[in-house]
Amino acid sequence: MKNIFAYLWSYFKQHKGRYTVVVTFMLVASAMYVAPTYLIRLFIDAILQDDFNHGTLLFYTGLFLGSILVAYLTEFVWNYYLFIGSYDMQRKLRGEMMGHFLKMSPPFYHRFRTGDLMTRANDDVQVMGMTIGYGLMVFLNTSVYLAFIVGMMAVTVSWKLTLIALIPMPFLAYFIFKWGSLVDAKFTEAQNAVSEMNSEVLEIIDGIRVVRAFGLESATTSQFNEKTGETLAKNNEVSEIDSRFGPLITILLAISFVMSFGAGAFLVAKQEITVGAMVSFQVYLGMVVWPMISAGDLVNVMQQGAASWRRISEVLHTGDGLEKDGQHKxxxxxxxxxxxxxxxxxxxxxxxxxxxxxxxxxxxxxxxxxxxxxxxxxxxxxxxxxxxxxxxxxxxxxxxxxxxxxxxxxxxFAEVPQEHTLFSRTIRENLLFGDANATEEQLWQALETACFAAEVREMKDGLETMVGEKGVSLSGGQKQRLSLARAFLRNSEFLLLDDALSAVDAKTEQSIIENLRNLEQSPTLVIITHRxxxxxxxxxxxxxxxxxxxxxxxxxxxxxxxxxxxxxxxxxxxxxxxxxx
Incomplete structure (x- = not known):
């Protein structure tokens, strides 16, 4: 848990201006929310003391409406800035993770499956956003807002009555923290199950042709249903623990109401407090319901956030084991x-x-x-x-x-591997991965060198032709030649071809090799081939x-x-x- 607090604290320090606004306006909003209850007390006492007139009504009504208006405006401001921070953290974490993914070499991807990385970069990052957004809101409500309410109960009504009303609270705190530790462990298991399920989905989609070719649709569906069943069961365990908090809080607050009402009636009878104070105390106690329920939510959110941060941190702090980068150009x-x-x-x-x-x-x-x-x-x-x-x-x-x-x-080095990776974009956009600043002429020259220009010209949309996901709309030979053309655009000194001509005929293969040798700056060629x-x-x-x-x-x-x-x-x-x- 301390790791997530350390990360959140460092984030708060980076954006201290934003969170200064959040805390300041939260304090004002909390004061304004408890103000109407104090006004109700004064209003009732004025009636009972026969000190009520038209001017008094207008005065209290004005204060009441003013406090509500200020509470609304300040609540809007601090919530707005709070959730800006939530989305900003998600953007920051996703950027850090993508930057890390792009730097990592194959050993890193041997350790983490693709579906697992997607879950951590999406679901776990969303949980972190919820932690700093909803979680911080709940924390402020549970601490600052609750402190204002309890303070008003003790100062403006009776500290004795306040202590009596708070007697059930230690029991609530005990169960909150006892069950909260379970949430952490169960939520980690649930997120791991989601990662496994996402990995299964990706593998099935990638291998859909094999599944259909072998007639394994039913068997694959059954296996996947087992995986989703496991995921459901683990998430149900988290929900079961979450569901314990609501009834417990409701019961303990009901006990607190009964105890404070009996004790309050006794204090009214002894004239230690007024009827108005007794009524306002019951209203204050009713206001305690939301912060106390929030306390249960806070534990859940923080424990889930801690589990998600461990999973995110594990990825960000896992390297690929490569030797330390050299210093020479x-x-x-x-x-x-x-x-x-x-x-x-x-x-x-x-x-x-x-x-x-x-x-x-x-x-x-x-x-x-x-x-x-x-x-x-x-x-x-x-x-x-x-x-x-x-x-x-x-x-x-x-x-x-x-x-x-x-x-x-x-x-x-420019490498064309055995498995040709094409993006679900146009031919032009796939080529520009080789050189983002390539001119139209350079694009066509690369296609000519790869013996693919004539076919692209015959396509209805030419360079703007969508190749589909992983180049699904192209033949094997076209995928290879598009991948080759993209590599040619890099103008790298070494061109590494890993069986990259296997899907073209021998004549085209010879033409491509000859075109490379005739380039003005012919690269050093390293060719793996079976032909x-x-x-x-x-x-x-x-x-x-x-x-x-x-x-x-x-x-x-x-x-x-x-x-x-x-x-x-x-x-x-x-x-x-x-x-x-």
């Missing part, structure tokens, strides 16, 4: 070198790459081939420092890669097996040497793969 990449390089993923003890030696010079075309699972994609991931290095670190310009600033380093036709012109080809290099050389050399490459070459020749020396 990287002007250009002249050489990139792996020297006896080995690597294993953080969650695994099995090495994926073993003693790899490879030097890449500016302008080279490097081909990487091998069996499925031989470590090709893993080797490509080492260029942009996406995972923490295990034993060795690659060299750039004969300096350790980790000596350079990571953001600066990644600007030098050897893509790397016939490569300066260097390496064959990986079990994470190690088993063959290296040019295409013309490798097809004459017994081994995997020669076997694959003959196999593709027989299948009509179009591989030529």
């Amino acid at each position: 990287l002007a250009t990449v002249d050489t990139f070198r792996f020297q006896q390089f080995s690597f294993r993923y953080p969650e695994s003890s099995r090495p994926v790459l073993n003693a790899v030696d490879l030097t890449i010079a500016k302008g080279d075309i490097i081909g990487i081939v091998g069996k499925t699972g031989s470590g090709k994609t893993t080797l490509l991931r080492q260029f942009g420092h996406h995972y923490p290095y295990s034993d060795q670190v690659p060299f750039i310009n004969e300096h350790l890669l980790t000596d350079y600033q990571t953001d600066d380093l990644r600007q030098k 050897l036709s893509a790397i016939t012109q490569a300066n260097k080809i390496i064959v990986l097996e079990d994470g190690g290099i088993i063959q290296r050389g040019r295409h013309a050399e490798l097809i004459t040497q017994p081994g995997w490459y020669q076997e694959q070459y003959h196999h593709q020749q027989i299948k009509g793969g179009g591989v030529h020396v």
Whole structure:
């Protein structure tokens, strides 16, 4: 709980002007809300003392209406600024979380599922907004407003009667804090269940074609219903605890009413208080109902806020385990070198790459081939420092890669992965992710290089064609070429292609490679492929097996040497793969 108080306090200090207004106007509003009750007492006593006339009526009526008007205006002001703060905190937290998501590398996303992150960035942030909005309002009502009421009861009526009326309150405090601790634990479980459910929804939507292809709609529905049932049960537990507060408060306040009424009648009989004071005391006691109910709400809100803040804080304070960012600027990449390089993923003890030696010079075309699972994609991931290095670190310009600033380093590499990520926007907007300032001419040039311009021109809306979610309206080959064009726009020194030409025919593949070689500033190409036709012109080809290099050389050399490459070459020749020396 102290962690959320520390965060809220730091937020209050950042916006002390806003919350000074909130507290000041809250104090005025509280005073104005209890003022009419005191006026009622004076009004009744004036009648009983036969000191009531037309002037007295107008005077009290004016004070009454004035206090109500001031109470309304001040309540409006402090509530307005209070809930501005609520929405501002949500905006701030969502911005912090999105900024953190964008900085994190794959190890972070291995730990948190997408649905879990969505729940924390949406539901938990909303709970935090409720904590600083509704929660602070309830806190002020429970503390400041209640203090005004109790103070008026003790000062203007009788401190003895006030003590009698407050006798049941310690019992209320005991149960509030006893049950409040349960709310924290149960709400955390409920939010975790919601995270799991959201992750299930995303996975089902992403894999809907597989579900339908295997006829698993009913089974998937049953499994999801079980998940929603678990979520419902956990939320019902939270609701059950929440529901305990209302009846308890009602019963204890009823006891307080009875006790104070009996004691008040006795004090009136002894003429220690007036009838007007007795009536006003009962009205004050009625006003206590809302702050006392709010006390139960306050505990619930704060405990839920504490649980949500722990979940948000866990994300914000979880890194990706990468080595500390270097300090050197990287002007250009002249050489990139792996020297006896080995690597294993953080969650695994099995090495994926073993003693790899490879030097890449500016302008080279490097081909990487091998069996499925031989470590090709893993080797490509080492260029942009996406995972923490295990034993060795690659060299750039004969300096350790980790000596350079990571953001600066990644600007030098453009990668087209196996899975093509397209956004549910237009072709133009997807291209502009490569270069937000690209001109119309540059966009079309990138499409020409990717051999996709002619097809885009034939589309009814051209560059304004919506590609649909994940590029659903495009074919596999069109997705690949759009992803390639987007990467070309970056004009990065290194272009990393991870089987990025697999969905195009051999002729188009050759055209794209040739277009890249003919660019005015041709990038250094690193190509992972299963089709050897893509790397016939490569300066260097390496064959990986079990994470190690088993063959290296040019295409013309490798097809004459017994081994995997020669076997694959003959196999593709027989299948009509179009591989030529």
